[in-house]
Amino acid sequence: LCRQRNLSPDQQLIAMSLIGDYPFAVHNVMFVPTLLSQATPAQQKKWLEPAKNFAIIGTYAQTELGHGTYIRGLETTATFDPATQEFVLHSPTITASKWWPGGLGKSSNCCVVVARLITHGKDYGPHTFLVQLRDYETHQPLKGITIGDIGIKMGYDAVDNGFLRFDHVRIPLENMLAKNSKVTPTGEYIKPKHDKLSYGTMIHVRAGLVNLSSQALKIATTISIRYSAVRRQSELESPNKEVQVLDFKMQQYQLFPLLAAAYAFHFAGARMVSFYTSFLAKQSQGDIGMLAELHFTSAGLKAYATELANAGIETARRCCGGHGFSKACGLTDLYESFSPACTYEGENQVMYLQSARALIKALQAVSEGQPVFAVLGYLSKPTLPAWAARLPADLNETGNIIQLFEHRAKRLVQHAAATLKEFGSRGQSPALAWNSSALELIAATKAHCELYVLNSFADTLRSATVAGTSFHGALNNLFQLYAYAAVERNLAEFLVDGYVADFQVALIRAKVQQLLASIRPHAVLLVDAFHLSDNQLNSSLGRYDGNVYEHMYAWAQREPLNKDQVPQAVKDYLQPLMREGRARLTSKL
Amino acid sequence: LCRQRNLSPDQQLIAMSLIGDYPFAVHNVMFVPTLLSQATPAQQKKWLEPAKNFAIIGTYAQTELGHGTYIRGLETTATFDPATQEFVLHSPTITASKWWPGGLGKSSNCCVVVARLITHGKDYGPHTFLVQLRDYETHQPLKGITIGDIGIKMGYDAVDNGFLRFDHVRIPLENMLAKNSKVTPTGEYIKPKHDKLSYGTMIHVRAGLVNLSSQALKIATTISIRYSAVRRQSELESPNKEVQVLDFKMQQYQLFPLLAAAYAFHFAGARMVSFYTSFLAKQSQGDIGMLAELHFTSAGLKAYATELANAGIETARRCCGGHGFSKACGLTDLYESFSPACTYEGENQVMYLQSARALIKALQAVSEGQPVFAVLGYLSKPTLPAWAARLPADLNETGNIIQLFEHRAKRLVQHAAATLKEFGSRGQSPALAWNSSALELIAATKAHCELYVLNSFADTLRSATVAGTSFHGALNNLFQLYAYAAVERNLAEFLVDGYVADFQVALIRAKVQQLLASIRPHAVLLVDAFHLSDNQLNSSLGRYDGNVYEHMYAWAQREPLNKDQVPQAVKDYLQPLMREGRARLTSKL
Ligand SMILES: Cc1cc2nc3c(=O)[nH]c(=O)nc-3n(C[C@H](O)[C@H](O)[C@H](O)COP(=O)(O)OP(=O)(O)OC[C@H]3O[C@@H](n4cnc5c(N)ncnc54)[C@H](O)[C@@H]3O)c2cc1C
Ligand SMILES: Cc1cc2nc3c(=O)[nH]c(=O)nc-3n(C[C@H](O)[C@H](O)[C@H](O)COP(=O)(O)OP(=O)(O)OC[C@H]3O[C@@H](n4cnc5c(N)ncnc54)[C@H](O)[C@@H]3O)c2cc1C
Numbered sequence A, B: 001l002c003r004q005r006n007l008s009p010d011q012q013l014i015a016m017s018l019i020g021d022y023p024f025a026v027h028n029v030m031f032v033p034t035l036l037s038q039a040t041p042a043q044q045k046k047w048l049e050p051a052k053n054f055a056i057i058g059t060y061a062q063t064e065l066g067h068g069t070y071i072r073g074l075e076t077t078a079t080f081d082p083a084t085q086e087f088v089l090h091s092p093t094i095t096a097s098k099w100w101p102g103g104l105g106k107s108s109n110c111c112v113v114v115a116r117l118i119t120h121g122k123d124y125g126p127h128t129f130l131v132q133l134r135d136y137e138t139h140q141p142l143k144g145i146t147i148g149d150i151g152i153k154m155g156y157d158a159v160d161n162g163f164l165r166f167d168h169v170r171i172p173l174e175n176m177l178a179k180n181s182k183v184t185p186t187g188e189y190i191k192p193k194h195d196k197l198s199y200g201t202m203i204h205v206r207a208g209l210v211n212l213s214s215q216a217l218k219i220a221t222t223i224s225i226r227y228s229a230v231r232r233q234s235e236l237e238s239p240n241k242e243v244q245v246l247d248f249k250m251q252q253y254q255l256f257p258l259l260a261a262a263y264a265f266h267f268a269g270a271r272m273v274s275f276y277t278s279f280l281a282k283q284s285q286g287d288i289g290m291l292a293e294l295h296f297t298s299a300g301l302k303a304y305a306t307e308l309a310n311a312g313i314e315t316a317r318r319c320c321g322g323h324g325f326s327k328a329c330g331l332t333d334l335y336e337s338f339s340p341a342c343t344y345e346g347e348n349q350v351m352y353l354q355s356a357r358a359l360i361k362a363l364q365a366v367s368e369g370q371p372v373f374a375v376l377g378y379l380s381k382p383t384l385p386a387w388a389a390r391l392p393a394d395l396n397e398t399g400n401i402i403q404l405f406e407h408r409a410k411r412l413v414q415h416a417a418a419t420l421k422e423f424g425s426r427g428q429s430p431a432l433a434w435n436s437s438a439l440e441l442i443a444a445t446k447a448h449c450e451l452y453v454l455n456s457f458a459d460t461l462r463s464a465t466v467a468g469t470s471f472h473g474a475l476n477n478l479f480q481l482y483a484y485a486a487v488e489r490n491l492a493e494f495l496v497d498g499y500v501a502d503f504q505v506a507l508i509r510a511k512v513q514q515l516l517a518s519i520r521p522h523a524v525l526l527v528d529a530f531h532l533s534d535n536q537l538n539s540s541l542g543r544y545d546g547n548v549y550e551h552m553y554a555w556a557q558r559e560p561l562n563k564d565q566v567p568q569a570v571k572d573y574l575q576p577l578m579r580e581g582r583a584r585l586t587s588k589l
């Protein structure tokens, strides 16, 4: 709000997508959608129009100073008072202060508040309430409400993430968002019909984060690959002719799998969205079966995609050498605005573990001969003793790639289940055994997600829009690189049971080398295909025209410090110091 | 300089240690030491006193816009003119502009410049020259000199990293730093006696970076482990009693190996420094043999330690959940100031590859029956078919741990050499084959460095200061965790040749679990032992007294935005927008 940044429109878009680098992001992405999904038609009628016209600016306040992950632990209470037909909102402790909501500190005058609903002395857990925070005219906080900005954080300089406390603040009964559950005037609690009703929205939000991960990787690889084609450093073969750093094997090995991931997440995100769309169609016919299938995968995918993209931005920046640290590169800002995606909308470790529950359940179902979701079909396939690929050409078979990842995912789910069981048999309670097996559970989820992404990619390659086009070959190389680089990264998981043998490791290594070489000549074209404008990239290093150095030089000239040859700070501090030093020396002579 | 930050004194110390978050860092850490190591006694007499009295403030300008890693490619020239007994400094292109030196932009009035020495038409490559940049009285740039700030970058807001261009600037002959090589008045070039003379300083600088990595991890783990002991989130066993997040297995699995690394790098850095000190003693007797031994390892160690610490800061921050992103946590600033250490003083990938050259050479020497450095003794040990540890208790033997890592390092060096050879036999030139084998070469160097660090740790455990003390048990747990967590992280490297069998993988897994559980009760004590003051940590989350929430709340109140309930920006932009919205709605009614 009051601090300045130089984000490109596209970086802003990324930032906006969930939490927002501008004060309306949470208004648009959380406040309005929550009204749409949780408010009754009457409530929507009352608040949606003002919200859409920015007569009210809202935010979504769930997280508290003391609680984020564990929503049942939220301390803010909304106690129903039948005498006045009001809820009394209260923050009993400092840790009950709402903390982090974007736009809460200074901009918003309204808010969806998540608070524990209490009526007739009974605690029904977290529910949502619409609360006016500030006077619509003066913008001063209403009585009993303390609001402010939570202070400076990494990135998001333009967003006033805020805190909020209630001292027995009264709101009318009709401000409880009552589409799913509600309280009657006499204080009876009526619970929601379905507990899966929120799945759809969650999938949609998580698909958004997979797309965001793709977008972040597109920006990162465009900047880093273009720069690596401009940057020349060291001689390789010809004397007096320095090579493009993109010719260094490690540069390729670091950047090309990220390029592949940018495409892979694009397809995976699209698959999730189309899944969600066809769900909406079926839902109208009362069929919500397919929803649960993607719901649990989507938690893991959120974690998997954001984690890989977050690390990828860092890798891409480091691949730019020293200039990667300059704001002229653009990747430090991208990192700052993207990185929180690993934590908000569900902390990644927590998301992986949430997904793992469904995997363990499904394995149990398989062992009992019950049907499982299509996406888990691999759990009931027979286990083969060894990977089928034996000749270099076999590594080009998509079937062999999928088989490899299905085997590994299945084995890791089994291993996690066995670990759980073992800790249980040693006397640990289910909760403790779950915690003791966290590493194995997370490995299983990651393997499951990697398979999901590979399947989305393979489906796309087979689809009408890609199959048979000139783009198919290049995409197929990226698909294979995505897969085999993942194998090399997690090699032990493929080796441990002897499924992949030493000679196959060598085949994979050779294949990766060959893929890097095949992708090299097209690398710049493959990032150009993302069609990111120079404006979106906001990077001297990643410019389309490749005039990196001229642009960096010109950019530096615009640094405000350069307005004066001798800035005030030098006059005030350094010049006296230097004068003193000279005087001391002269007096010594 | 003109931008503000809130770094703690210790974060400043970290920053200062090499590049500096204040304008004198490069003066103290690069400028003065360069005079000490490369200037003649006469030159030292002339410049050292003024430098020490800050009558002159200097920096070290090597990197150019176009060249950092490849020093032979530097474009700035220093051409000797025998007629006037001067060097003419010139920047022929934009890419020849010096770029990045700390304090160059606005603060320094002097500079050590690295430029290609040309005399009698012959190019002798990069040499160092002392150049006055600004008038000592007015601080205005001298004729022919263009200087400025390179603009905003990640972190280091207080340092004026600068650019510098020369337009035929003349400096006297005696400004070439001439301790090692020099030019006579007639323009004859006299080359240095030893090419290993600079090794000592380099080891010292790199040991400094290993220590810096330790220091960064000490800060990161202190903050994150203390906070994880305060933060309670979710119930595990007892209803209505949330657990400390430090009890979550993944939290331990992420943080405790970093704690171990903080100690490990402390010992490795100390070993390097003591090595250097005993070298200085022997050097006076003309013996520089032991220098080369550490020189090559130190390049790899610099990369290994900074890489692990850099990733560790990020991990520690993410372990703080949402609050990790607040500047009140302190870890985002630590990341910004530490991260460039992966790039400056030798980009990490380049450093690994540099180290690898010596490993490959040593293996060749071993195969020819020639002696190798002590630190490479493992290359000539016989290869055992399987790891000796067969029972859980065997995993406690330090000998078994070292054997495991010696085997893996040797195998990876052999594998890298074989890969090199294979690419050669397929017709690639040595330079190309080297590039094609980069991944294998780097894996070998990492394994070598990991072994070096483990040996330093093991030596410390055996040393008089630790053996037999009450601290020994706790340190020994950290040593073992450092080792076995590294095995799990790189498991395939231990599995691929069957040296570690499946049952041993299970033993290692169980051992890691046991170590995490043993370390858990002492974790907070083990970070308290670093004795970092609250001032040094500058973190609400990592405070010694554990009053995290009170402190965060108080910290937020001090945010300047909170001075006004309705800041100017809201008055200027949001209030009109909201008024307009309301007006639109009213007119619709
Ligand atoms: C930039 C930004 C914007 C935000 N915007 C909003 C907003 O608009 N509205 C809003 O309401 N909130 C917002 N948040 C808050 C965000 O949603 C929470 O920070 C997030 O959900 C993480 O929760 P936490 O902070 O409680 O993490 P914690 O749960 O405290 O995490 C700490 C550590 O404990 C571990 N852990 C916790 N529970 C478990 C478990 N059960 N099992 C295993 N490990 C566990 C985690 O893995 C993590 O390593 C924002 C946060 C950020 C950083
Ligand atoms: C904060 C900061 C402070 C600095 N301070 C100073 C200072 O005071 N004085 C000064 O002189 N300089 C300074 N520098 C510059 C710094 O020393 C260089 O940026 C650093 O040496 C890296 O070189 P580069 O930028 O040319 O990277 P590049 O070499 O351009 O690296 C780009 C990519 O190419 C790869 N690559 C390059 N060459 C090879 C090779 N031969 N083999 C394999 N891969 C290769 C790298 O691995 C990297 O991924 C500073 C830099 C920073 C970020």
Ligand SMILES: [Ca+2]
Pocket: A154, A155, B154, B155
């Ligand atoms: Ca910043």
